[in-house]
Amino acid sequence: MGSCESDCLKHTSDHLAQFYQISEKEKKQIFLHGGIPKSFNVQTKTFNETCFMIRQPSLDIINCLKSIDHSKPTVRFVLYGKKGSGKTLCLAHVLHYAHKAGYLIVHVPWLGNWMRRCQECSNSETKEGFVDLNIDAAAWLLHFKTQNAHILSSPEAQTTKEYAWSKREITPKDSSLLELIEHGINRVKYASDTVVALCDEIKTLSVRGVFKTFVAVDGFNAFFYPNTRVYTEKKEMVHPQKVTLTEGFMNLTKFDWNNGAVVVTVDEIAIAEKDQISHMPRYLLGKDGFEHLDPFIPVHVADYSKKELTSCMDYYRERKWVKDYPGLDEEVQFVSGSNPYRLMKVCAPL
Incomplete structure (x- = not known):
């Protein structure tokens, strides 16, 4: 047994159940800001290496990605399974593949962190009735920038329209996407709106063929679970669809665009304990979430064989x-x- 083919572009069913190692450099670029479960990360420090097991669900998605016709609407995959079955690590394996295969990566490591443990919330200044999670948004922009450093330096990665943040602050059309991102990081009050703008730009640029884009959201069902821990300044609970950030990721998980692929997980842990009664997508996504992703390819992550x-x-x-x-x-x-x-x-x- 032991570790096998370390190049995830070459993984086939011959490698099933074997471990492969991801280099420290790639781990830092892809997973520095999240994407590997804490408990598993502790183990990687103990062993001084990060190894993923090659499992059927990841391979199924990778094989689909290899044969996808990118001129067709974006395909959506939903990883589901019981708690602790390895959904996040299957997603991590596919993320590693997408990174190696040259995709632009749009990755939310754990949506529950925004909806149930956000750093701070403030009423949106630009959208009536919406709430910004600007510290989380700025942290996410840094995560995105780190994961895609090699792609964002391309001269084609430019904004397709102008963004006026205030009377004096403008991101002109044809600015580099990096400028847009940096602005959101440095001017935190605009971070949420910047994420929404960035998602929109990514979609437009993908359709134009500038990028092929891989969207990954862990705990996606939290976008549709009404009981958040996000509150308005009047201490009223905010529905996830009224969180500014949500709009960007709703936009990128539709199938009205191409040159992209979407993989999300649905997870009971992303919602309150009292409602953790089923791990099935239909239950976790609810009617709205299910309709948003339909048609999708369900991928079951089982316990170990x-x-x-x-x-x-x-x-x-x-x-x-x-x-x-x-x-x-x-x-x-x-x-x-x-x-x-x-x-x-x-x-x-x-």
Whole structure:
């Protein structure tokens, strides 16, 4: 077993259940600001390497991406599965592929952070009844800039229209997208509006063939779950569709554009505990969310197969993470129920 083909452009079903390593340089560029679960990240520090398991759901999406006709409307994939089954890491594998394959990446590492743990909220100055999450928006712009540094330096990455932020502040037409992004980072009060403008520009430029774009949102169902922890200045709860940022990502997850692909996860953890009663897309997205994404390709992320569990235990054994003894795998399988997250937790103290 052990690690295999490290170039994710070459992964095929021959590599299923094997681990592959992502370089520190790529990890810093793609995942510096999120996208790898905290508990898993702790493990990568312990082993001094970041390895993803090659699993069927990621491979299915990667194979589709390889054969997609980019002149057709954008295809939407929805990763779903029980808590701890590995949806975020499947998404991370596909993100790594998209990065390698030259896509512009639009990635929201965990939507719940905005809707349930935002840094600060303020009433929008430009859109009546909307609420800005400007600190989170500025942090996201930095994330986007980091992930796409190599693409944003292209001379074609330019705004298609003018943006007037105030009487004195204007981002002219044909400015570089980097200027637009920098403005949103440096002038935080405009960060939310900048994200919406950027998403719109990305869509236009993709249709014009300047980019092919990969959109990834983890916990996408939080856009449609009414009980947020975002409040107006009068302390009224704000529906996610009234959060300025939402508009940009709603725009990029429609299928009225081409030269792009969309992969989202739906996750119970993105909503309040009392409503975590099903992991199915229809339930988590609700009527509006389901209709927004329909038609989409559902991709189920299951618990570990026998082969995957053995591979994971072999990985731990090779790194002296578990003390091996006869019957260990069966025991661990029983205690964890083959759930990837629980398996990791069970093995931590062994």
